Amino acid sequence: MSRPRPRLKEIAEATGFSVNTVSLALRASDRIPEKTRDLIMQEAERQNYFPNQIARSLTKRATHTIGLVLTDIMNPTITLTARSIERLLANAGYGVMFATSDNSLENEKKAMARFQSHQVDGIIVYPTNRSKIRHIQAARDAGFPVLALADLPDSGLDVVAMDDRVGAETAVMHLIARGHKNIVLLDGAFGSGNTEKFDGAQNALKRAKNGPASIAVVDPKGNSSAHGYAVAATILKQTPRPTAVYATTDALAIGVARWCLENEVSIPEDLAIVGCDNSEVSEFGSTPLTTINYASDEVSQKAVERIIALIESETRLAPKTLLFEPRIVVRKSS
Amino acid sequence: MSRPRPRLKEIAEATGFSVNTVSLALRASDRIPEKTRDLIMQEAERQNYFPNQIARSLTKRATHTIGLVLTDIMNPTITLTARSIERLLANAGYGVMFATSDNSLENEKKAMARFQSHQVDGIIVYPTNRSKIRHIQAARDAGFPVLALADLPDSGLDVVAMDDRVGAETAVMHLIARGHKNIVLLDGAFGSGNTEKFDGAQNALKRAKNGPASIAVVDPKGNSSAHGYAVAATILKQTPRPTAVYATTDALAIGVARWCLENEVSIPEDLAIVGCDNSEVSEFGSTPLTTINYASDEVSQKAVERIIALIESETRLAPKTLLFEPRIVVRKSS
DNA sequence: TTGAAAGCGCTAACAC
DNA sequence: GTGTTAGCGCTTTCAA
Numbered sequence: 033m034s035r036p037r038p039r040l041k042e043i044a045e046a047t048g049f050s051v052n053t054v055s056l057a058l059r060a061s062d063r064i065p066e067k068t069r070d071l072i073m074q075e076a077e078r079q080n081y082f083p084n085q086i087a088r089s090l091t092k093r094a095t096h097t098i099g100l101v102l103t104d105i106m107n108p109t110i111t112l113t114a115r116s117i118e119r120l121l122a123n124a125g126y127g128v129m130f131a132t133s134d135n136s137l138e139n140e141k142k143a144m145a146r147f148q149s150h151q152v153d154g155i156i157v158y159p160t161n162r163s164k165i166r167h168i169q170a171a172r173d174a175g176f177p178v179l180a181l182a183d184l185p186d187s188g189l190d191v192v193a194m195d196d197r198v199g200a201e202t203a204v205m206h207l208i209a210r211g212h213k214n215i216v217l218l219d220g221a222f223g224s225g226n227t228e229k230f231d232g233a234q235n236a237l238k239r240a241k242n243g244p245a246s247i248a249v250v251d252p253k254g255n256s257s258a259h260g261y262a263v264a265a266t267i268l269k270q271t272p273r274p275t276a277v278y279a280t281t282d283a284l285a286i287g288v289a290r291w292c293l294e295n296e297v298s299i300p301e302d303l304a305i306v307g308c309d310n311s312e313v314s315e316f317g318s319t320p321l322t323t324i325n326y327a328s329d330e331v332s333q334k335a336v337e338r339i340i341a342l343i344e345s346e347t348r349l350a351p352k353t354l355l356f357e358p359r360i361v362v363r364k365s366s
Numbered sequence: 367m368s369r370p371r372p373r374l375k376e377i378a379e380a381t382g383f384s385v386n387t388v389s390l391a392l393r394a395s396d397r398i399p400e401k402t403r404d405l406i407m408q409e410a411e412r413q414n415y416f417p418n419q420i421a422r423s424l425t426k427r428a429t430h431t432i433g434l435v436l437t438d439i440m441n442p443t444i445t446l447t448a449r450s451i452e453r454l455l456a457n458a459g460y461g462v463m464f465a466t467s468d469n470s471l472e473n474e475k476k477a478m479a480r481f482q483s484h485q486v487d488g489i490i491v492y493p494t495n496r497s498k499i500r501h502i503q504a505a506r507d508a509g510f511p512v513l514a515l516a517d518l519p520d521s522g523l524d525v526v527a528m529d530d531r532v533g534a535e536t537a538v539m540h541l542i543a544r545g546h547k548n549i550v551l552l553d554g555a556f557g558s559g560n561t562e563k564f565d566g567a568q569n570a571l572k573r574a575k576n577g578p579a580s581i582a583v584v585d586p587k588g589n590s591s592a593h594g595y596a597v598a599a600t601i602l603k604q605t606p607r608p609t610a611v612y613a614t615t616d617a618l619a620i621g622v623a624r625w626c627l628e629n630e631v632s633i634p635e636d637l638a639i640v641g642c643d644n645s646e647v648s649e650f651g652s653t654p655l656t657t658i659n660y661a662s663d664e665v666s667q668k669a670v671e672r673i674i675a676l677i678e679s680e681t682r683l684a685p686k687t688l689l690f691e692p693r694i695v696v697r698k699s700s
Numbered sequence: 701t702t703g704a705a706a707g708c709g710c711t712a713a714c715a716c
Numbered sequence: 717g718t719g720t721t722a723g724c725g726c727t728t729t730c731a732a
Contacts, residue, residue: 082479084483097463105445105448106446111439111440112440118465118466122477127465129463130452130462131452131462146456149432166677174371208410221679241402255647258646286576286650294506312590312592315592315618316620316621318650318652333601
């Protein structure tokens with residue numbers, strides 16, 4: 033339905049030069065004298081010419097587009113990362129295609145396949161399940177630039193991420209230092225094979241001299257505040273009664289906090305809460321939340337640098353893992 | 367750096383058929399007998415063949431990709447809309463390229479130009495400034511399918527959006543009904559030409575029998591909770607002292623609420639607050655917020671339907687405006 | 701300094 | 717039933 037857009041051919045005909053000369057001129061080749069170039073550029077402007085990137089991509093075998101596969105863009109930390117990545121890539125001249133897997137492995141695979149069909153130059157993926165990454169490795173093995181935004185040790189993949197293990201360890205150490213003996217890990221991803229936060233918590237138990245022997249894991253079946261609110265009663269029913277919760281997202285933590293507020297469980301006296309990500313809601317939610325910082329800017333910056341390096345490198349680069357150590361932000365909930 | 371991916375040619379050579387036959391077979395043409403087709407499909411699978419969408423796009427003159435230009439993806443309502451749109455489009459076989467303008471007109475124009483260069487089949491745009499839409503109209507005039515996610519009356523553009531005018535009117539009517547005489551509109555977009563919320567508020571004043579004569583506008587210089595928190599003191603310093611605020615995002619409202627909490631201004635007795643969007647934070651933030659609902663699912667659904675209709679129509683469609691009437695969600699802040 | 705020709709991987713029109 | 721040819725809009729040799 034759209035009026036055909038001008039091509040090099042139209043400009044060539046209007047100026048009397050060949051398509052080739054026009055192409056060269058528009059790309060400011062020094063093979064073309066300034067005079068000719070100006071003439072051609074003027075005509076291009078007059079016709080409101082924009083190069084057809086699809087045609088260009090076909091010859092160059094590069095689309096200058098990267099694919100971004102995220103789990104759940106409603107998590108503000110992931111949103112922020114997506115935004116930063118998009119901006120940095122736009123500045124570097126890359127477009128971004130994006131997809132959300134909604135934590136379904138099938139969706140993640142489909143999105144990656146779609147992106148590869150669309151000939152993206154590389155893919156940045158926040159994997160749904162850290163133990164199901166064969167399709168990501170397969171892409172890399174085929175020589176395709178891929179970067180994972182999650183800590184995947186010994187996966188042979190390039191990784192830029194927060195060190196969740198250390199984050200969880202820090203959170204639990206903090207709670208132990210405050211004297212807590214009955215700590216719940218509120219973690220929806222544990223059941224689906226993402227054990228690094230659990231592992232970090234275990235490390236804290238081992239390191240602490242007088243900490244608890246074990247930690248209970250509760251699955252909120254989702255990551256929103258509503259899920260946290262819904263599961264709060266279950267947490268407090270555990271025996272012995274927990275005195276502290278480490279929730280793997282701030283939203284979950286805020287949901288628990290709201291339930292406590294409404295049910296006369298005081299925070300942090302009756303229940304201490306630590307969230308994760310240091311999102312805006314942790315500061316402005318029902319209770320100012322102690323939380324584990326997610327260095328979104330650093331992660332985005334390094335991820336973009338790395339994927340571009342992978343794309344532009346002539347040779348295959350050895351995989352590199354870059355993990356940031358999160359710090360704890362102590363507020364009123366612990 | 368990547369090993370060349372298999373093309374139709376490789377499959378053709380392996381099976382002894384021509385490239386054309388292979389192409390037809392893989393697209394399940396009934397011109398090819400089942401036996402041949404199976405043979406070819408098997409070989410394609412064996413070689414792990416995926417069609418090169420770039421090449422296909424070049425011949426078909428369609429990329430099956432749409433561009434999504436948003437202002438600020440950190441606004442959870444916009445995030446949610448982006449997610450829904452991406453999913454609906456993925457289901458319809460379309461990929462999504464996205465960009466955030468960060469409320470800069472320049473960025474918005476650049477993103478649209480980039481998308482058009484990438485030959486997206488259509489663009490969905492949440493415009494930064496409702497009075498600066500010439501570039502959007504230009505795209506439409508050139509026959510390019512465009513859809514705006516904001517109420518742009520008489521723009522000649524296709525529109526799917528919430529009716530912000532009615533939303534603001536509802537919010538202010540609600541406050542007037544509660545007896546408020548000094549109402550502040552906390553609106554960062556007003557200064558940059560987006561007056562529909564202000565207009566809606568004015569309508570409410572006109573319609574109310576015993577309401578205030580005017581409404582003060584305060585610019586928070588941003589849309590986050592931090593901005594709301596920072597501007598709260600300024601609001602309360604106005605004379606006569608305001609008794610109610612209508613904030614144009616929930617995040618702003620929550621920021622104001624948090625400041626009140628910390629400065630012994632009780633809500634809603636000393637200050638009533640109404641937010642906008644009914645995002646999760648309105649329910650779980652420092653104070654459960656009265657707010658104006660944003661029907662993200664409906665907007666996304668209709669937007670996707672419409673952009674696909676525009677793309678697939680043989681003829682140019684007359685522009686259509688679809689506005690949803692928001693409803694008010696009354697909680698504890700008013 | 702400029703142009704002609706080939707080719708990127710695919711699809712479509714037309715033969716055979 | 718299957719193959720040949722041309723062409724999508726651009727870039728890249730290679731010639732002139």
